[in-house]
Amino acid sequence: MGEQVEQSSMMLEDREQLLEMYNSIFDIIYNWIVVVDRQGIIRMINSRYCHFLGVEQQEAVGKHVTEIIENTRMHIVAQNGRREIGDIQQIKGNKMIADRIPIYQKGQLIGAVGTVIFKDVVELDAYVKRVGHMEKELDFYKKELKKALGTDNTFDNIIGTSQALQRAMNLAKRVASTKSNVLLLGESGTGKGLFASAIHNASPRSEYPLIKVNCAAIPSELLESELFGYEGGAFTGAKKGGKPGKFELAHKSSIFLDEIGDLPLNMQAKLLKVLQEKEIERVGGVKSQKVDIRIIAATNRNLEEMVKEKTFREDLYYRLNVINIRIPSLRERKEDIPMLADYLIRKTAKEMDRFVTEISPAAMRCLVEYQWPGNIRELENVIERAFNLVDKEAGITLKQLPTYLVAEQETEAVYAETSLKEAVEAVERKTISRCLNETMGNKYQTARLLGISRTSLYEKMEKYGIEVSK
Ligand SMILES: Nc1ncnc2c1ncn2[C@@H]1O[C@H](COP(=O)(O)OP(=O)(O)OP(=O)(O)O)[C@@H](O)[C@H]1O
CATH class of the missing domain: 1.10.8.60 (Helicase, Ruva Protein; domain 3)
Structure with a gap:
């Protein structure tokens, strides 16, 4: 007996939870929905629909549907039990596509549910076309940008079947999908840039462009503003609205720091801070901002030697050297x-x-x-x-x-x-x-x-x- 009571109270609890869940879904669903009983009285209406109609939910529930919604036929469907699909209904000057479906319980007609999918047919059509066109355009520009930046390479573009190269490729393919920083080592011209692109393009970050920085090519006095960006008026000659730095641009993407061995010591300290705190601050700025970046660094120099000679920070070396891939010479x-x-x-x-x-x-x-x-x-x-x-x-x-x-x-x-x-x-x-x-x-x-x-x-x-x- 006690067991039965316990079981039925659990069922009741389950039902209440289920009902609560349905109510939430009903309310957050993007479509506009209304439910009426056989008399055409609104029993449920979601908040998005109410918002559009300009009524409060509590005010609408309990009213006859014709008092709340213009040109409605919900009360008719709730009476005759015949579904109406794709009917054009004018509400507040907008053309809507309305579906009205009768609700039966144990074979008895008890009401109707109505949905309105978009506020204007013409607008919907144009909207779908526009979005489709924009998506295509976006795809095109993404590809063009990658080509222009020379960052559209994948592992298929890395030619060679030698064991030495295949070993490097296999490791690169394995780490591509992870978040780990990667250090590419190899002589000049061995394909470090190519590997960096291939790793980025095989990673979950490939939606965003790979940002490239050649640490040896930028004069040291410009490096900080190049990497961190600056606020307007940070220094003479600074652009009015400021400029984002490469780290900011690489947010959610990867940054390729080529010739990392040439990074001056003061910038090594700043890079280390970015890696530790995952935050950057523009030159002349007062607030810092979070950045989520993956670093792919490369060098043809012997970083271990540089660490010994104290020209490269040991702590930075360990942070960058999580995975190192040596690319063989020709x-x-x-x-x-x-x-x-x-x-x-x-x-x-x-x-x-x-x-x-x-x-x-x-x-x-x-x-x-x-x-x-x-x-x-x-x-x-x-x-x-x-x-x-x-x-x-x-x-x-x-x-x-x-x-x-x-x-x-x-x-x-x-x-x-x-x-x-x-x-x-x-x-x-x-x-x-x-x-x-x-x-x-x-x-x-x-x-x-x-x-x-x-x-x-x-x-x-x-x-x-x-x-x-x-
Ligand atoms: N395995 C490969 N297959 C086809 N092309 C390659 C391969 N490796 C390198 N290349 C090509 O050789 C050129 C030099 O490669 P890359 O710039 O990546 O070398 P790097 O090691 O980054 O050089 P550096 O250290 O001078 O910056 C590029 O045009 C690249 O596309």
Whole structure:
């Protein structure tokens, strides 16, 4: 008996909770809703609808629906039990789309529920079109902005299958979705910027643009206002309304601090404060503001050494070094060079609107053997230069590669996999370059040393694209 009482009181409690929940939903729902009984008396009406009608909820409930809502047919539906969907109803000068649905309980008609979905059909239509158009436009500009900022790269743009690169990529992919700060280490031109974009674009923050700062490129006296922004009148020459800094712009996004090793000590302290307090204050400002940012830092310097030498703050180093990814140099992954060269040739051909797609085996061999101190950026430059020298739709050969690059190779290595003609040309090219170096660019002496006429030397220099540096 006691158990039964307990059970039914629990059921009652459940019902009350359920009712309370339905009431809340009814009230917060975006649509405007009214419920009438069979006599057309309003039993429920949500506050949004009341607000539009300009009546109080308590005032409306209990009144006949015709007293509260113009042109209503709710009392008719509550009588005849026939649903009306999509009826146009004029209320307070607005055209509304009204749905009126009879309510039955155990087969008995007990009233009706009515909803009004938007205040004006024409406006709704125009609104939907406008929003759709704006969304498309926004998407377009987001993409364009990313392209313009060079931040539209994803992991698909990182070329290379070598183990060394794949290891770095796998780690980067794993950490992309986390909130952790990332430190990218690697020589200049290895792709640190590319990795930073790819990590950001694979993260939940990718809706917002990646903000880039090259710490080495901004004069130290401007760095603070660049990073933190300033209030109007903060200093002479300050913009009237002030200017947001890069940290502020990176709110909810990621900030790429390139060349972090070049950040002066005073700015290191300020950056540390941002990381600890997650707040920034504009130069000349009085109040601080919260920022939610993820830091992706990069450097080609040895930060550990710098910490030892006390030129880089140890506490900042640990904060930034939560995850560090070392990007291998091109020398450490020579097997990626052919694939990279092909990719860059295709990319350059597209950018320059040219049909060059081929590279001779000797030229490719030369690229693979070279030491690439400037890494992929240097490879990009070499390919772009070759495009400027190559005949219209011909392929790239040794002739279009810079002398320093070809001269570095052992001639045997060059002609081991090439045609006799190319091998002869490679030897000629190399010999001429060497002689020109020896004679410090003196063409008369070079021609004599080589036993050829000066005209012939000029012709060959032009053929091989050899230039004498002044
Ligand atoms: N694995 C790769 N695949 C394709 N392109 C690459 C790759 N790595 C780098 N690049 C390209 O090489 C160029 C140099 O890369 P990036 O600027 O990212 O190097 P970095 O390490 O940031 O250089 P720095 O230290 O000088 O700023 C860029 O144009 C980039 O797109």
